[in-house]
Amino acid sequence: MTPFRVHHGIVAALPRVNVDTDQIIPKQFLKRVERTGFGPALFYDWRYRPDGTPDPVFELNRPKARGATILLAGANFGCGSSREHAPWALGEYGFRAILSESFADIFYANSCQNGILPVRLRAQEMAELFHRAAASEGPYHLTVSLEEMSVVDGDRFTARFTMEEYRRAALLEGLDEIARTLLHEPAIAAFERRRAALHARLEA
Amino acid sequence: MSGRTLFEKVWDGHVVHQLPDGGPALLYVDLHLIHEVTSPQAFEGLRLAGRRVRRPDLTLATVDHNVPTGDRTLPIADPIARRQVELLIENASAYGIPLYDLAAPEQGIVHVIGPELGATQPGLMIVCGDSHTSTHGAFGAFAFGIGTTEVEHVLATQTVVATKPRTLAARFAGRPAPGVSAKDLVLALIGQIGTAGATGHVIEYMGPAVRALSMEGRMTMCNMSIEAGARAGMIAPDETTFAYLMDRPRAPSGAAWTRAVDRWSLLVSDPDAQYDLTVEVDASTVAPQVTWGTSPGMVAGIDGRVPAPSTASTAGEREAIQRALEYMGLAPGTPLEGIPIDRVFIGSCTNARIEDLRDAARVVRGRKVAPRVRAMVVPGSMMVKAQAEREGLDEIFRRAGFEWRNAGCSMCLGMNPDILQSGERCASTSNRNFEGRQGRGGRTHLLSPTMAAAAAIAGCLTDVRQWTLADPAEAEQVEAAR
Numbered sequence: 001m002t003p004f005r006v007h008h009g010i011v012a013a014l015p016r017v018n019v020d021t022d023q024i025i026p027k028q029f030l031k032r033v034e035r036t037g038f039g040p041a042l043f044y045d046w047r048y049r050p051d052g053t054p055d056p057v058f059e060l061n062r063p064k065a066r067g068a069t070i071l072l073a074g075a076n077f078g079c080g081s082s083r084e085h086a087p088w089a090l091g092e093y094g095f096r097a098i099l100s101e102s103f104a105d106i107f108y109a110n111s112c113q114n115g116i117l118p119v120r121l122r123a124q125e126m127a128e129l130f131h132r133a134a135a136s137e138g139p140y141h142l143t144v145s146l147e148e149m150s151v152v153d154g155d156r157f158t159a160r161f162t163m164e165e166y167r168r169a170a171l172l173e174g175l176d177e178i179a180r181t182l183l184h185e186p187a188i189a190a191f192e193r194r195r196a197a198l199h200a201r202l203e204a
Numbered sequence: 205m206s207g208r209t210l211f212e213k214v215w216d217g218h219v220v221h222q223l224p225d226g227g228p229a230l231l232y233v234d235l236h237l238i239h240e241v242t243s244p245q246a247f248e249g250l251r252l253a254g255r256r257v258r259r260p261d262l263t264l265a266t267v268d269h270n271v272p273t274g275d276r277t278l279p280i281a282d283p284i285a286r287r288q289v290e291l292l293i294e295n296a297s298a299y300g301i302p303l304y305d306l307a308a309p310e311q312g313i314v315h316v317i318g319p320e321l322g323a324t325q326p327g328l329m330i331v332c333g334d335s336h337t338s339t340h341g342a343f344g345a346f347a348f349g350i351g352t353t354e355v356e357h358v359l360a361t362q363t364v365v366a367t368k369p370r371t372l373a374a375r376f377a378g379r380p381a382p383g384v385s386a387k388d389l390v391l392a393l394i395g396q397i398g399t400a401g402a403t404g405h406v407i408e409y410m411g412p413a414v415r416a417l418s419m420e421g422r423m424t425m426c427n428m429s430i431e432a433g434a435r436a437g438m439i440a441p442d443e444t445t446f447a448y449l450m451d452r453p454r455a456p457s458g459a460a461w462t463r464a465v466d467r468w469s470l471l472v473s474d475p476d477a478q479y480d481l482t483v484e485v486d487a488s489t490v491a492p493q494v495t496w497g498t499s500p501g502m503v504a505g506i507d508g509r510v511p512a513p514s515t516a517s518t519a520g521e522r523e524a525i526q527r528a529l530e531y532m533g534l535a536p537g538t539p540l541e542g543i544p545i546d547r548v549f550i551g552s553c554t555n556a557r558i559e560d561l562r563d564a565a566r567v568v569r570g571r572k573v574a575p576r577v578r579a580m581v582v583p584g585s586m587m588v589k590a591q592a593e594r595e596g597l598d599e600i601f602r603r604a605g606f607e608w609r610n611a612g613c614s615m616c617l618g619m620n621p622d623i624l625q626s627g628e629r630c631a632s633t634s635n636r637n638f639e640g641r642q643g644r645g646g647r648t649h650l651l652s653p654t655m656a657a658a659a660a661i662a663g664c665l666t667d668v669r670q671w672t673l674a675d676p677a678e679a680e681q682v683e684a685a686r
Contacts, residue, residue, distance in 0.1 A: 016527070017520040018399055018499050022638040027619045031270065031284035033244035033291055035352075045640045050626075074520055076400040079433060080636060081617075082335040083242065084351035102400060105369075105435050106335060110351035164367060166227045177353070178255070181361045184230055187221045188363060191232050202467070203460045 002115035003174035006145040007096045009069030013133040013140075014059050019073060020080035021107060025089045038085050039092030064139045072129050073100040078107025087114045097144045099151065101126050112167045115174065117146055125151075125159045132157065146171055207474020209371050210440050211406045214346040214471070218329040220363055228367040234328040235262060236358050237314045238301070240288040241269040241619070242333030246356035247295040257299040258362045264323060265296045266304040268313045270619040273582050273609035276306055285620065299359075312585020312611040315339040315553040319423065320587055322452025326441040326468040331364055336553045336635065337436075338429040342422035343449070344441040344471045346406070349430065369435040370480035372405040376413035378488030383669040385563070386421030387555060387633070387652035389413060390428040391493035391503050393485055399501040402434035405481065408473065409439050413487035419448040420559035427554045428635055431500040440472040494540050494665055495637045495650040497528035502637070504540060506655070506667045512536035531639055532647050533627070540665050543649075547630040548573075548660040549642070550606075550653055551582030552616035555633035558591050560584075560653040565597045567657035569674040573605035574663030580607040580622070582614040606660070618642045631659035 029041040046058050054061045060068065071090070077100040078086060087110045090098070097117040111118045121129070132153065133140040143152050146168060151159045163171075170177065181188075208216070221230040236259075238246075243265075250257070257263065270285040272278075280286040289306070296303035304310045310317055315336050318324040324340045330347035331337060333355040340347035350364060358364055374393055394401070407429050409422070417425070422439050429437030446465050449455045456464040491505030502525070504511070510529065513536070516522040529536065534543070550556065550564050561583065573579045581601050583589035589611055592598055598608045615622040616634035618641065624630055626645025633656045637648040649665060658668040 015520070015523075017524050018501075020499075020636075020638045022617075022636070022641050026640055026644070027617050030241055030619060031282070031288060033248070033288060035245045035248075045644055050644075076403070076433065079399055080335065080430075080638060082333060082349040082351055084245075084333075084353060087351075102403060104400070104433060105403060106349055106351060110353070113351060113353040164227065165225060166223055166365075177365060178253070178357050178360050181230060181357065181363060181365065184221045187230070188232070188361060191220045192362075195232065202463050203456065 001113070001174045001176065004096065004115055004117045004146050004171045006143065006147060007069065008141065008143045009096065010065070010067050010139040011070045011072055011133050011142050012060050012065035012068035013072040013130055015072070015074055015130050017074035018076045018079055021078055021083050021086040022080055024078065024086040025083065030083060030085055035088055036092065038089035042089040042093045064136070066139070067094070069094050069096045070142050070144060071095050071098045072126070072133060073098055075101040077103050079104040082106045082110070084110045084113070087111045087116050091116050099126065099129065112171060113177065115171065117144060117171060119144060119151060119161050121151065121159050121161060128157065207477040209473040209477040209479065210344060210408055210438055210471055211346060211371055212477070214327055214329065214344070215368060217327065218346070228365050230363045231329055231366050233262065233331050233358050233362050233364055235264065235318070235323055235330045237318055237330065237332035237337070238263060238265045238355065239269055239314050239334065240267045240292040242352050243295065243355055244288060244291045245352050246333070246359060249356045250359055255360045257301065257359045260300040262362060263301045263359070264318070265292060265301050266311055266314050266317055267292060267306055268611070269613045269617065271306060271612040272620050273612045273614045273622060276610055281621070309586050309590070312587065313553045313556065313613055315427065316557060316584035316588065319343065319419070320452070320585055322449055322455030325449065325455065326445060326471050331358055335430045336427050338434065339423050339427040339553055341426040341429065341436050341438040342419060343445055344438060344468065346436055346438065348436045370405045372402050372407045372434070372481040372483065373479040374407050374409050374483050374485065376409065376411040376485050376487045378413060378486050379416070380413055380487040380490060381669065383654060384487070384490055384492055385652040385654065386417050386424040388490055388493045389485065389487055390425045391495070391500065391650065392490045393483065394428065394432045394501050395493070395503040396485065397432055397483055399431060399499050400433040402429065402432040405434050407432065407434045407437045408479070409437060414439060415442065418559055419444060420557040423557065424554055428500070431635055441468050492652060492655050492668055494655065495648070496532065496534060496540060497525065498531055498637055498639050499524070499528070500635070500637060500650060502528055503650070506540050506665065508540055510534045510536055510538040510540065541667055543665045544629070545577060545631045545649070545659055545664060546628045547624060548577060548579035548656050549582070549615045549630055549632040549634060550580070550656050551584070551614050552634035553584065553613070554635040555653050556582060556584030556588065558588050560633065561588065561592050561597050562595070564653040564657035565600045566673040567654050567668065567671060568604045568606070568661065569600050571604055571661045573660045577660055577663050579605065579660040580609055580615070582609045582622070583611050585611045604661070615642055631656045631665065
């Protein structure tokens with residue numbers, strides 16, 4: 001997993017609430033058996049018109065969002081299906097961080113597993129960021145630091161966020177969670193022995 | 205110290221290792237369900253790292269998401285869908301995982317067959333790479349959906365890393381009116397608390413209206429927990445649970461059964477257990493529910509109307525309603541009753557169990573699907589299908605003009621050929637009315653099986669409380685006399 005320490009990049013603003021993972025990656029693209037190849041299908045139904053050409057109205061297709069790596073999203077982002085294809089698509093498109101008032105639980109975990117930082121900010125802070133992104137004539141930039149747990153824009157906007165230390169450490173170091181868990185192999189094996197003994201008693 | 209909730213009891217029994225400082229815990233997984241769409245990348249990761257499947261005996265695989273529901277003797281036409289199914293067969297065989305493939309009489313939607321086989325039991329910790337894993341909580345299991353990287357983690361370690369969720373008590377008082385089902389109760393709850401109302405929480409459903417539900421109804425309720433944003437839904441096991449599980453293939457038998465029931469009976473919340481949130485719903489005032497928008501929380505009673513965006517409390521919600529009404533092709537103030545529909549889908553892990561089909565059949569019996577409407581029934585599993593056929597339900601549906609199909613997720617998510625065309629309006633017993641969920645441009649109204657059946661006959665959304673239903677026993681006699 002790619003570590004996440006500090007990231008500076010262009011912002012794309014998607015001020016819609018309850019964006020579900022069916023919108024992030026529609027089901028017709030879930031048939032791949034690899035973790036790659038999902039970027040071009042990101043937000044497919046919103047991003048392209050029925051004839052396959054990019055829809056200029058869609059937020060990500062606007063010139064100032066070109067090359068965006070930070071997504072501003074409405075509340076409850078990533079609700080619905082557990083498909084990890086959603087963060088795979090977001091990551092492949094180029095997003096490194098997603099900022100929202102709130103995330104759906106499974107999506108939040110899936111993003112962390114893929115080196116994409118989900119940042120929870122207060123409603124007021126998100127409103128201010130949406131306002132600044134909209135007001136900016138050219139691309140709007142932010143710096144997201146997981147080391148400092150801060151979001152700054154170099155123009156007097158600063159916000160702090162929190163993250164569970166276990167997840168933060170994994171992102172900062174790009175740790176493989178399976179390897180991390182296997183350090184507890186003796187505890188897993190001991191649990192299995194107790195479990196087997198209980199089952200033997202119940203099934204005797 | 206106060207008592208523990210049902211959830212806390214199950215959680216505590218599965219902690220392998222607790223990380224310090226309120227960090228997540230490593231939980232042991234008793235049952236890992238896998239299917240063809242979210243597992244291929246997990247097996248690939250396992251293979252690349254040279255890891256094995258730790259407990260194939262605690263893993264169970266089936267194909268459901270992308271499988272065709274038409275003629276099973278033909279090869280799967282979609283080459284990519286076929287590849288996913290073939291890969292699951294290869295992976296299951298390589299790692300020794302029990303698999304119910306397309307040829308198996310037990311094949312079906314993973315959340316239908318787990319309980320049907322008796323693999324889903326009270327007190328278990330169950331995960332699956334699918335958000336509707338919350339279904340299994342109906343038995344008093346702690347069950348939740350995970351992503352593919354986590355699927356790989358469970359395959360390799362038989363554990364999952366989880367942060368302890370908070371608890372939400374959803375108490376359903378009163379008795380629902382005839383024609384009001386578990387689907388209506390849970391949709392009413394989601395309408396009340398919103399699609400993020402239970403984020404970070406486990407919902408425990410309780411109260412007389414929940415106790416009165418069959419296992420099928422309880423599964424419908426827990427299934428929809430994720431649509432309220434919940435990590436999981438749970439219901440304490442009782443006599444209804446035990447009666448459902450008895451004699452199922454994977455359930456304990458003989459003396460082990462008695463011991464199991466004794467243990468399962470302890471899985472109730474203590475009287476002094478504390479919940480982080482409590483929500484009350486008066487079941488006696490709930491009308492049959494229908495969604496009018498593109499999120500399950502955009503829901504109202506069938507006697508209600510499409511709301512105006514101006515009724516929203518925040519700017520974000522106002523825009524969401526505006527967008528939803530445009531997408532759904534509905535004007536504010538339109539009565540829900542009478543909205544014409546093109547398609548009807550009775551199926552999905554939410555509402556395609558035997559009781560759902562029996563309920564729908566009571567509406568359909570002796571009637572005809574409206575001429576313009578295309579309606580289909582997709583049983584949740586091949587065992588549900590076989591049971592329904594033994595009871596003659598397939599004939600009732602077929603005679604009325606419904607298509608009677610094979611088991612799978614089908615039009616709930618439209619990964620197989622069963623999809624809506626753009627602009628088509630569908631009355632659906634599934635769980636998500638998201639934009640494009642059932643096909644790009646398709647318009648979904650979520651409702652219960654009896655409401656869907658009535659809509660098929662009427663050709664529009666209609667209040668099933670006004671309908672005369674066939675009495676099951678009486679209907680049998682009519683059938684016999686014919």
